[in-house]
Amino acid sequence: MPKTGAQILLECLVREGVDALFGYPGGAIIDIYDQLPNYPLKHILVRHEQGAVHMADGYARASGKVGCALVTSGPGATNAVTGIANAYLDSIPLVVITGQVPTPLIGNDAFQEVDIVGITRPCTKHNFLVKDLESLPLIIRRAFHLARTGRPGPVLVDVPKDIQQKKMAFKFPSDKAVAMRSYNPTVQPNKQQLKKAVELLLGAKRPIIYAGGGIISSNAADPLAWLARTLQIPVTATLMGLGCFPGEDPLFLGMLGMHGTYAANMAITHSDVMLAVGARFDDRVTGKLATFAPHAKIVHVDIDPTSIRKNVRVDVPVVADCRLALEGLKEIVEARLTEKDWAGAHSPWLGQCKEWATLHPLTWKENGGIKPQYVVDAIYRLSKGQAIIATEVGQNQMWAAQFYKYNTPRTLLTSGGLGTMGFGLPAAIGAQIAFPDRLVVDVAGDGSIQMNIQELITAVCNKLPVKVVILNNGYLGMVRQWQELFYAKNYCGTCMDAQPDFVALARAYGAVGLRATTKDEVEPVLEEAFRTPNTVIVDVRVEREENVYPMIPAGASLTEMLLV
Amino acid sequence: MRHVLSVLVENEPGVLSRISGLFSGRGFNIETLNVGPTLEEGVSVMTITTTGDDQIIEQIIKQLRKLVTVIKVVDLTELTSVELEMMLLKVHAEDSKKAEIFRLLDVFRCKIVDVGQDDIIVETTGDHDKLRALVTLLQRYGIKEMARTGAVALKRSLQLD
Ligand SMILES: Cc1ncc(C[n+]2csc(CCOP(=O)(O)OP(=O)(O)O)c2C)c(N)n1
Numbered sequence: 001m002p003k004t005g006a007q008i009l010l011e012c013l014v015r016e017g018v019d020a021l022f023g024y025p026g027g028a029i030i031d032i033y034d035q036l037p038n039y040p041l042k043h044i045l046v047r048h049e050q051g052a053v054h055m056a057d058g059y060a061r062a063s064g065k066v067g068c069a070l071v072t073s074g075p076g077a078t079n080a081v082t083g084i085a086n087a088y089l090d091s092i093p094l095v096v097i098t099g100q101v102p103t104p105l106i107g108n109d110a111f112q113e114v115d116i117v118g119i120t121r122p123c124t125k126h127n128f129l130v131k132d133l134e135s136l137p138l139i140i141r142r143a144f145h146l147a148r149t150g151r152p153g154p155v156l157v158d159v160p161k162d163i164q165q166k167k168m169a170f171k172f173p174s175d176k177a178v179a180m181r182s183y184n185p186t187v188q189p190n191k192q193q194l195k196k197a198v199e200l201l202l203g204a205k206r207p208i209i210y211a212g213g214g215i216i217s218s219n220a221a222d223p224l225a226w227l228a229r230t231l232q233i234p235v236t237a238t239l240m241g242l243g244c245f246p247g248e249d250p251l252f253l254g255m256l257g258m259h260g261t262y263a264a265n266m267a268i269t270h271s272d273v274m275l276a277v278g279a280r281f282d283d284r285v286t287g288k289l290a291t292f293a294p295h296a297k298i299v300h301v302d303i304d305p306t307s308i309r310k311n312v313r314v315d316v317p318v319v320a321d322c323r324l325a326l327e328g329l330k331e332i333v334e335a336r337l338t339e340k341d342w343a344g345a346h347s348p349w350l351g352q353c354k355e356w357a358t359l360h361p362l363t364w365k366e367n368g369g370i371k372p373q374y375v376v377d378a379i380y381r382l383s384k385g386q387a388i389i390a391t392e393v394g395q396n397q398m399w400a401a402q403f404y405k406y407n408t409p410r411t412l413l414t415s416g417g418l419g420t421m422g423f424g425l426p427a428a429i430g431a432q433i434a435f436p437d438r439l440v441v442d443v444a445g446d447g448s449i450q451m452n453i454q455e456l457i458t459a460v461c462n463k464l465p466v467k468v469v470i471l472n473n474g475y476l477g478m479v480r481q482w483q484e485l486f487y488a489k490n491y492c493g494t495c496m497d498a499q500p501d502f503v504a505l506a507r508a509y510g511a512v513g514l515r516a517t518t519k520d521e522v523e524p525v526l527e528e529a530f531r532t533p534n535t536v537i538v539d540v541r542v543e544r545e546e547n548v549y550p551m552i553p554a555g556a557s558l559t560e561m562l563l564v
Numbered sequence: 565m566r567h568v569l570s571v572l573v574e575n576e577p578g579v580l581s582r583i584s585g586l587f588s589g590r591g592f593n594i595e596t597l598n599v600g601p602t603l604e605e606g607v608s609v610m611t612i613t614t615t616g617d618d619q620i621i622e623q624i625i626k627q628l629r630k631l632v633t634v635i636k637v638v639d640l641t642e643l644t645s646v647e648l649e650m651m652l653l654k655v656h657a658e659d660s661k662k663a664e665i666f667r668l669l670d671v672f673r674c675k676i677v678d679v680g681q682d683d684i685i686v687e688t689t690g691d692h693d694k695l696r697a698l699v700t701l702l703q704r705y706g707i708k709e710m711a712r713t714g715a716v717a718l719k720r721s722l723q724l725d
Contacts, residue, residue, distance in 0.1 A: 121578070121581065121585055122585055122589045125632070129577075129578075146632060180632065181635060182573075182574055182632060182634055182635040183632050304630070305626045306623065306626040306627050306630055309622060310623060
């Protein structure tokens, strides 16, 4: 029996393992919506297409599967762009399906037509315009293949309306057909390079592991932990890498970079060998390049060859899947373990790291008001470190990175590369769809939460018990902090004195609204929120002008830290 | 340094904008870009000349290889190769200067493809240095217009170093 393009597309999604679709309908996608009820796909109706893509993104980050979003042409597609760019910068596997005007109208400035393939070319891993029905099944398969292999990323498939309606006999393309001669990511590490890396690591006096999000996307946490513990190498992680090594492990120095710990940044600066895995030497991490890890020989493992030597010199480049590379290193190290007590060799260095950590630990000064750091710490304690934390962007994000200890991968969902305000709530919803029984908390700022607050109703009507904890400082706090420190306190455009009543707003959406205005109220209110089986907003009135420390001014060296 | 890159691509709609967008979006420089078919159906070759230090050229090549529509990238600068570009020049040529110009063009083995009242159109093919020399020499007569194809290049079968 011939099938329509819409049916074929949905069947392909099911066969690719999709179980949830985040979307918003419109004329150019209505044929797919018409068929949707006939397939075992949970559809989450969002309130804004940006929300749909962030939800698919949060779902992908939390579950490790490919997230999938479905939107209409024109405004639906352009609304999705921020979400796509966000996933692109963080290498999150997504397939975004956009409706398009019928093929005969393409290029005619038709109603709700935009060249979304052109618009998203620079912010997708790849994108497709489906020009005939025959190519649709293979394109969908390739889209998933591209999204999930190599360096993961978002792939967009633009499907014109007439192609959704046309019919043909359907056959699911074979794995062989999916292969593309122009796409062959290198996943196996070069053995010679691994041997060189081990030589360096075993000869090091002050080694450090700089771990990034690539460890999480390649599921490499286990071999990483083995290597770090066996050789007693301290570990620091990027924002995207948090959770790839247990935050409570004594070898963990915390995050590095602009708002990283004193210990991590000092250890980087004094290290003699650095193993960088799945990280890309982002400018928020390195600070001034000329003084970044000035004494270190660098081993850089990354699946994406363009990441290597983009920003820093590298002594041993390893282009490979991070997990395969770390397993390869493990094998070589294992064979040489008897030679000497490697671990003992690093004890002076570990002692030095510990000293740095005690000298300037992450901390805050208590005074009358509620300290936002205290709130994050309370979330950590009350959730026993078992929650999935999503964040918005700004100070809230940095405090969530600093004061919650992530012990397992995929427990921090945060917009690292693009820094997208409004990411947290929809990402939390996506994660809660993937894990209905886990505690999912969005640590929010009062500015960011208003960027996608409409998704509250998506959470409520899907009975998702997401908790939003607003660290409400009445400012666009992170920008205000920069103004305070570097722009002579010219607080232009950062004071949010007109605020909605977040508690009433929660109620208006059918969620539960709670508030804490004194420190004593924080824990009881959080406990109540975590107990409640509904969507909850907790409005915490924090100290208004609290800053994130340590801080390295943009472009300064890692040692030029402003401390608490 | 100037590099000549030979880029084999799947010939599908938008491939040119993927390549040029990569250059513009990342702040890389394109000096010339030429696209044409290859012997294989569905595959085109782009010859791109660009400039940059080693680190930038390495990034350009890696970034090009990362594009899903790119099959192969070869930096011909590293190899012995043949590189040629075609150029048309409309040169100011009063009657009194014509003989002199013709002699010069002869030395460069150029072809005169059109003669007007007081100008001529010259066609020439050559490598980067020859074309540059010719342009410099003809500038004293006045060049009214110029059109160039951008370089095309092929690796030589015999790699002598
Ligand atoms: C979409 C978007 N617009 C602007 C910015 C710039 N920006 C970065 S942090 C920040 C302030 C965020 O304020 P808020 O959400 O209240 O969080 P806080 O820093 O106070 O915790 C802004 C405006 C951004 N990251 N994203």
